[in-house]
Amino acid sequence: MPHETLTQQRPNILIIIMDDLAWGDLACHGNPYTYTPNLDRLYQESTHLTRYCSGPLCSPARASLMTGRYHLRTRVIDTYCGRSMLDPEERTLAQALHDHGYRTGAFGKWHLGDCYPMRAIDLGFEETLTHRAGGIGQPGDHPDNYPRWQTDSYFDPVLYHNGEPERYQGYCTDIFTDAAIAFIEEHRDEPFFAYLATNAPHSPLIIGDEWADRYRQMGINETHARLYGMVENIDWNVGRLLNRLDELGLAEDTLVIYTSDHGPCGSARDRTAPPGKQDRFNAGLRGIKGTMYEGGIRVPCFWRWPGHFAAARDVDRISHPIDVFPTLLAACGIPLPTDRAIDGVNLLPLLRGEQEPERWPERTIFMQWHRGDVPVRYRNYAVITQRHKLHRPHESQPDELYDLVADPYEKTNIAADHPELVAELRAQYDNWLDEMAATRGLGTFDPPPxxxxxxxxxxxxxxxxxxxxxxxxxxxxxxxxxxxxxxxxxxxxxxxxxxxxxxxxxxxxxxxxxxxxxxxxxxxxxxxxxxxxxxxxxxxxxxxxxxxxxxxxxxxxxxxxxxxxxxxxxxxxxx
CATH class of the missing domain: 2.60.120.260 (Galactose-binding domain-like)
Structure with a gap:
């Protein structure tokens, strides 16, 4: 079938997901320091999900995106200690697309299992170039990278090409982007799914001086100069990708998603006003990654599909990584699996402007994360509706309730004023956690051997x-x-x-x-x-x-x- 006919029926898919990138790291979100012209361009050409709740940590967000299911169903409940291995019986987005004729490639951070049968190459991706564990040089990565952690591990790393270790020359984000571009070039005449998942701007903040010097000259401290330099390097690589799609004549036929897995690391500060040059800007959002406050879970989420999604349009309905799977399958005309619960919803009517956001059905999103082998009831959980968020940082603390419409910076806890709403949302959470635990019966949360x-x-x-x-x-x-x-x-x-x-x-x-x-x-x-x-x-x-x-x-x-x-x-x- 000719390429033109195929792409009219179903788009190519390009997902670009960052690691630790905050809502406020982009100039288009008000950051007064970062230089992100390519991401600003993508922002102007995209529909934005402004209430996209990702995270609150790496592996959980990625498990949900890949399966359309809450991460507690998938055995991925944390980022290490055996808790970040995706159950091989889960069905991934890559598998669903590959089974319907897509060529599939993953480049960068996988973080859902380093050993067979949990690697990207085992779960639907034909072409892979990835690092191990949560980051290049971490204790779970290749032994040659580990001694260089915190020094230069992001340069000339050992990476895994289709499951086999090879040393590459250059900077990690550049290498992964090169591989994604080569994959797209190779499969330009076939429907493709390219997944570019950088390990930047996650720490250690390793970047060449040519990227950080701009921010040092502004008087920004070394930590954030390096961080913003990493963001600018990401922007440059995203520009290379978008330009190549233009050059190949594929921009109109490719659905591009740009996002992050969660909010910023501890170098950010809770602020209700734009901070000074010594703090990481996050648009006044409260909290950092790992928390259920907006700064920990609200991240950029841009969807570009020319002719289908409007440019420079905001959609403020709540959404979550679980929605990516059903939305993309709907865009590609692929039915959802019927042998398991899919927790996400198809957002195409919202993205296409076929349904006004005000008429979108009410929904509730649930989130929970903490260290440990088993989820502890009420520990760092959140119940999120279009207007309210119920949150408890720890089971020993009282519930907190915020009106996110009137109080988007979560300054005022209104739980005492609305005990009935607190009880109702908490009961919904209880039912949800019981359902998660019942997904596979006893031992649900144990990692696969x-x-x-x-x-x-x-x-x-x-x-x-x-x-x-x-x-x-x-x-x-x-x-x-x-x-x-x-x-x-x-x-x-x-x-x-x-x-x-x-x-x-x-x-x-x-x-x-x-x-x-x-x-x-x-x-x-x-x-x-x-x-x-x-x-x-x-x-x-x-x-x-x-x-x-x-x-x-x-x-x-x-x-x-x-x-x-x-x-x-x-x-x-x-x-």
Whole structure:
């Protein structure tokens, strides 16, 4: 079928999603410092969802966008400690589009599982170029990137091309955009879905001086000069993408979505007026990422489809990442799955202007996030209607109620004045949380085990992003203790390689698999130890690895106990 006929029937899809980008980071949203001419252009050419509630953290927002379901249904309840792995039985947007003739590519941050069968390449994307875990250089990323965390890991990183590690030259956002452009060029004559998910402007704030100097010269502090430099680099890359669509004659046929996964990190401040140069501007919105206040969840959300969506138009109805899945499938003429609950709604009538926002049916959006293996009732939850938000930061605190129409900056808690409304919204939340927990029955929120002993991925690299924590949790690798839940698909010999950071003291390296344990000596400077020819029975297994040092380690919470940073499990397949 000719390209022109195909694209008249169904658009190409380009989703551009940032990491940690705040509502107020863009000049078109009033930031007096940032230089974002390409995003300002996209803003002028798009319909804007001004009440789009994303987040409040990375993996939950991405799970909802990819499935059309609240993240608590998908096993993705957090960003690490095994809580950010998408259940392989979920059906993704990429799978739905690919099954109906779309070419699919993902570039940048996936953060929904680093091992088979939870990688982007396993869940509907044909072409992938991604980093592991939540960010380049984090403890869950490739071992070569980790030592450069906080210094230069965003330059010349090791990335995963279709599941295999390769080193790339250049700056991460540029590399991912190059890959997205190449994918679009290759499939210009076919319907395509390109997913560009940058890890910028998430910390560490690594960017070339040529991008940050503009803001230093304004007198902006170093933190925000780097951050705004990262935003300007994003803008430049978005401009490259939009220009290439124009050059290829694809702009009219491509539905572009630009958004962020949640609000800003802790470098922002709660403000009700434009802040000075020493603070991150967020248009007066209260809160940062991780909170349910507007500053934590309200992000840019631009939808451009020339001839279908009006330019420079605001739509103020509440929306959420769960709505992306059903809206895009409707735009492409693809039916929704009928074997599972889809929580989102089709926004096409709003986006096309076929229905006045004032006549749009009332709806309620629910949100909850916090650390831990199981959602705790009333801890950091929100119930959001078109007018009101019920929110409780912690179960030990009272409910807060805000009138978001009269009080968009959430200055005045009106819960005491409306006890009946508080009770009604809280009851809706209770019913919602019960439904989320019932999605898969008992054990809903447990992460899926990681398979070993398959030809889909061998060896398997296990990282601290996907382990299960014993005791306290956090990001200081020496202050943690954890294990991995695995499924051995095959009996037989395995080779296990354990890697520690480079400066750990000498001692004995231990490997425990269920109730069996092996040990080997490691001297100073030996940070990699291999256990060959181990027999694992097929089925579920629990693996833990650590180093018992000869002397106390001053950086370790458990003194002589140093957990493994990486464990590689290789199945010695016959033949």
């Amino acid at each position: 990681i398979p070993i002993g398959t030809r889909h991925e061998n060896p398997v690299l296990l990282t601290q992003n996907d382990w299960r924590i014993i005791g306290e949790e956090g990001w200081n690798q020496d202050n943690l203790r954890g294990y991995w839940e695995l499924t051995a698909r095959q009996d037989g010999p395995y080779e296990v390689t354990v890697r520690f950071r480079r400066d750990v003291p000498p001692g004995v390296v231990h490997l425990r698999v269920d109730d069996r344990e092996w040990a080997t000596r490691a001297e100073t400077g030996e940070n990699v130890c291999t256990f060959p020819d181990l027999h694992f029975p097929s089925g579920r297994v629990r693996l833990e690895a650590w180093r018992q040092t000869d002397e106390p380690c001053p950086t370790a919470l458990y003194k002589r106990f140093i957990p493994a940073l990486y464990v590689q499990v290789k199945w010695n397949a016959p033949g």
